[in-house]
Amino acid sequence: GQQLNQSPQSMFIQEGEDVSMNCTSSSIFNTWLWYKQDPGEGPVLLIALYKAGELTSNGRLTAQFGITRKDSFLNISASIPSDVGIYFCAGQSYNQGGKLIFGQGTELSVKP
Amino acid sequence: EAEVAQSPRYKITEKSQAVAFWCDPISGHATLYWYRQILGQGPELLVQFQDESVVDDSQLPKDRFSAERLKGVDSTLKIQPAELGDSAMYLCASSFGPEYNEQFFGPGTRLTVL
Numbered sequence: 001g002q003q004l005n006q007s008p009q010s011m012f013i014q015e016g017e018d019v020s021m022n023c024t025s026s027s028i029f030n031t032w033l034w035y036k037q038d039p040g041e042g043p044v045l046l047i048a049l050y051k052a053g054e055l056t057s058n059g060r061l062t063a064q065f066g067i068t069r070k071d072s073f074l075n076i077s078a079s080i081p082s083d084v085g086i087y088f089c090a091g092q093s094y095n096q097g098g099k100l101i102f103g104q105g106t107e108l109s110v111k112p
Numbered sequence: 113e114a115e116v117a118q119s120p121r122y123k124i125t126e127k128s129q130a131v132a133f134w135c136d137p138i139s140g141h142a143t144l145y146w147y148r149q150i151l152g153q154g155p156e157l158l159v160q161f162q163d164e165s166v167v168d169d170s171q172l173p174k175d176r177f178s179a180e181r182l183k184g185v186d187s188t189l190k191i192q193p194a195e196l197g198d199s200a201m202y203l204c205a206s207s208f209g210p211e212y213n214e215q216f217f218g219p220g221t222r223l224t225v226l
Contacts, residue, residue: 004154031213042116042203042217043155050213088154092213099145099168100215102154 006089006103014111019076021106023089031092032065032072033100038085046087047074079110114138116218118204124224130192133221137185137206143167145215146179146189149201161187162210194225 006023013019023032031050035043047058049065049072056063062075072089086107090100117136125131137144142163147155158177160168163184172179176195181187191198201222205215 006154033213033215035217040220040222042118042205042220045214045216048214090154099157099160100155100213102156104152104154 004089004091004101004103006106008106009104010107010109012109012111013079015079015081017079019079019083019108020073021087021089022071022073023091023103024071025091025101026070027093028069029091029093029101030069032063033090033092034061034063034072034074035088035090036085037088037105043088076108079108081110081112084108084110116204116206116216118218118221120221121219122222122224124226125194126226127196128193130190131194131223132191133189133202133204133223135187135189135204135218137187137204138216140208141206141216142184142209143207144181144187145205145207146187147203147205147217149203149220151200155203158189160210167210191223194223196225199223199225 004023004025033048034046037043047063052069053067054065060077064073086105088105089103119134144161146158149155159172159179161181164181179189201220203220205217207215
């Protein structure tokens with residue numbers, strides 16, 4: 001099925017470092033969502049974005065809805081060990097019935 | 113805190129057997145989704161319900177998969193017969209409605225077909 005291009009696929013960082021990941025699509029989305037998934041669990045919603053250019057924060061997490069509507073970015077500041085997991089972007093467009101299209105995920109590892 | 117409930121959490125079955133998964137969405141959520149997630153990939157939508165009606169089942173392999181939400185609350189996803197390639201995480205999500213884009217996921221059912 002259709003998926004977004006999410007990068008990087010994996011990241012290995014030191015505790016305290018900042019992290020950036022992004023998601024791109026060939027088509028326009030009306031909504032961008034960012035989820036975190038721990039092993040063996042379901043995805044947990046982190047941030048939802050609804051307007052082009054929108055910048056939204058949730059604690060140490062900040063996400064942006066790209067101006068072109070074809071991309072989105074997630075930044076994590078001052079990473080801590082519990083940030084470990086897989087981060088997924090998901091896009092939704094009205095002409096696809098509102099279903100979410102997911103990226104392949106970015107696996108984050110944090111070294112204490 | 114309201115959560116999406118799923119059971120069982122884990123299921124091991126042999127190929128050609130029937131399996132069923134159950135989902136109870138967050139109270140008041142009219143829209144319910146079943147996703148399948150293969151290891152190393154993002155979830156992919158199988159079926160979407162609005163109340164008791166199927167809105168989108170275009171990606172549901174209808175020769176072996178079926179889904180129902182008879183009273184517009186909880187839902188069951190069935191596979192009969194299971195095949196080796198069905199091994200995956202099956203996730204249920206819900207939202208207030210199709211126009212409310214924030215979907216909340218349950219813990220999932222990890223299916224292993226031997």
